[in-house]
Amino acid sequence: MSSYTVINPATATPVTEVHLASVEETDAAIEAAQEAFVGGWRDLAPGERARLLRRFASVVDAHVEELAELEVRNAGHTWGNARWEAGNVRDCLNYYSAAPERLFGRQIPVPGGVDLTFREPLGVVGVIVPWNFPMPIAGWGFAPALAAGNTVVLKPAELTPLTAIRLGELALEAGLPEHVLTIIPGKGSVVGERLVTHPLVRKIVFTGSTAVGKQIMAGCADQVKRLTLELGGKSSNIVFADADIDAAAATAPYAVFDNAGQDCCARSRILVQRSVYDEFLDKLEPAVTGMRVLDPSDEASEMGPLISAQQRATVRGFLDEVEVAFAGNTPGGDGFWVPPSVVTTEDAEARIWREEVFGPVVAVMPFDDEADAVALANDTEYGLSGSIYTRDLARGLRVARAVESGNLSVNSHSAVRYWTPFGGYKQSGLGRELGPDAPAAFTEEKNVFIAH
Numbered sequence: 001m002s003s004y005t006v007i008n009p010a011t012a013t014p015v016t017e018v019h020l021a022s023v024e025e026t027d028a029a030i031e032a033a034q035e036a037f038v039g040g041w042r043d044l045a046p047g048e049r050a051r052l053l054r055r056f057a058s059v060v061d062a063h064v065e066e067l068a069e070l071e072v073r074n075a076g077h078t079w080g081n082a083r084w085e086a087g088n089v090r091d092c093l094n095y096y097s098a099a100p101e102r103l104f105g106r107q108i109p110v111p112g113g114v115d116l117t118f119r120e121p122l123g124v125v126g127v128i129v130p131w132n133f134p135m136p137i138a139g140w141g142f143a144p145a146l147a148a149g150n151t152v153v154l155k156p157a158e159l160t161p162l163t164a165i166r167l168g169e170l171a172l173e174a175g176l177p178e179h180v181l182t183i184i185p186g187k188g189s190v191v192g193e194r195l196v197t198h199p200l201v202r203k204i205v206f207t208g209s210t211a212v213g214k215q216i217m218a219g220c221a222d223q224v225k226r227l228t229l230e231l232g233g234k235s236s237n238i239v240f241a242d243a244d245i246d247a248a249a250a251t252a253p254y255a256v257f258d259n260a261g262q263d264c265c266a267r268s269r270i271l272v273q274r275s276v277y278d279e280f281l282d283k284l285e286p287a288v289t290g291m292r293v294l295d296p297s298d299e300a301s302e303m304g305p306l307i308s309a310q311q312r313a314t315v316r317g318f319l320d321e322v323e324v325a326f327a328g329n330t331p332g333g334d335g336f337w338v339p340p341s342v343v344t345t346e347d348a349e350a351r352i353w354r355e356e357v358f359g360p361v362v363a364v365m366p367f368d369d370e371a372d373a374v375a376l377a378n379d380t381e382y383g384l385s386g387s388i389y390t391r392d393l394a395r396g397l398r399v400a401r402a403v404e405s406g407n408l409s410v411n412s413h414s415a416v417r418y419w420t421p422f423g424g425y426k427q428s429g430l431g432r433e434l435g436p437d438a439p440a441a442f443t444e445e446k447n448v449f450i451a452h
């Protein structure tokens with residue numbers, strides 16, 4: 001029997017032990033999920049599936065504080081973030097609870113008869129979750145998959161299993177039949193790989209690093225397994241000279257240092273038009289040094305620690321190569337702290353400019369004109385997110401259309417909403433999650449011709 005000691009990253013102290021599943025236990029979970037699918041969840045009246053998902057949402061709602069407290073301790077998330085994350089699971093369940101009764105097929109006119117299409121669920125869906133946003137990323141996978149009539153086997157990240165385990169218990173409490181949503185903590189190399197290779201798993205939803213995503217894509221090819229990939233990012237926050245510079249500088253820290261920068265959508269590059277470059281940096285400095293980096297158990301904390309000593313070492317490796325222009329503070333102690341740090345550069349080949357840091361570090365670079373900004377923003381193998389700050393809305397739209405990225409915002413640092421599709425260009429991913437079409441992505445469209 002193997003187990004993992006969950007660590008509180010703010011204090012580096014143990015929280016609890018979690019059993020790590022074996023390949024045999026993973027097989028048993030997948031087989032039980034298949035049994036729960038055929039003649040069970042798949043065949044439930046759509047209205048009944050909808051009702052159970054709404055009940056699940058209201059049970060999550062009643063446990064937001066408890067789930068948030070688990071995430072504060074397990075992942076070092078601030079209270080504000082952790083409450084939002086638990087609420088996001090509730091909201092996704094409510095949103096997708098409308099889907100079972102609206103998974104319409106089509107009637108297509110053809111010669112000699114009529115053709116009907118049906119949206120059939122796939123079967124067992126394997127959801128593989130990273131440690132940076134354990135609750136929302138789990139919900140984005142399981143809520144639309146369940147709504148479409150699939151059963152789900154979900155592997156949380158080894159480092160952050162606690163909220164997923166609790167969500168699995170809450171699903172049962174809400175009345176979802178056993179094995180419809182199974183949470184199976186374990187190693188990526190054991191449970192994760194088995195989800196990819198087991199023939200009864202018909203789709204993989206993977207969120208994590210681009211390196212592991214490529215391995216999973218290759219593994220899925222063997223069975224032509226359906227696949228959604230949400231991978232890394234190196235996104236730009238583009239500030240034009242005509243923007244509200246006060247607002248752009250005040251919000252920039254939250255676009256990159258939220259969750260201590262461990263965010264695939266982090267705007268870890270800031271591009272500033274040269275004529276306002278110095279003014280922007282002058283205004284950014286107090287916004288960064290004033291961030292409240294505190295133990296996340298303190299309600300006032302705006303930024304917590306990194307997830308692990310290993311992640312801290314990775315981030316420090318980037319900082320060792322550069323000169324930090326200015327940085328915030330940390331509370332000290334044994335936690336895995338790195339201060340919010342700002343680096344200025346004009347070297348578009350520098351590692352800090354090209355690679356995903358996944359920590360509280362942002363690189364700022366000047367640009368000359370719109371074409372220059374777009375070219376610099378697109379000069380990356382990633383394409384997940386980005387922001388544009390300008391008072392010229394036509395330019396905002398033009399630049400948003402030109403940036404090769406899946407999720408953009410104009411005069412806002414946030415582009416992730418459960419109502420809208422979320423996913424990446426290039427090596428940031430494959431397919432889309434969220435938005436109204438997400439349940440359909442967990443179905444096959446079948447056509448049936450009836451002669452007359």
Ligand code: NDP
Binds near residue numbers: 128156187
């Ligand atoms: P990893 O890719 O290392 O791990 C993600 C998940 O995959 C974990 O559950 C991990 O398990 C599992 N895993 C690892 N190896 C395998 C394998 N061979 N087969 C199947 N599963 C495997 O990423 P991190 O957890 O380190 O997360 C950080 C990365 O995720 C960042 O690069 C970030 O950009 C990206 N990310 C992307 C998001 C997006 O939506 N685009 C959102 C969030 C993160 P275990 O925990 O046991 O290693």
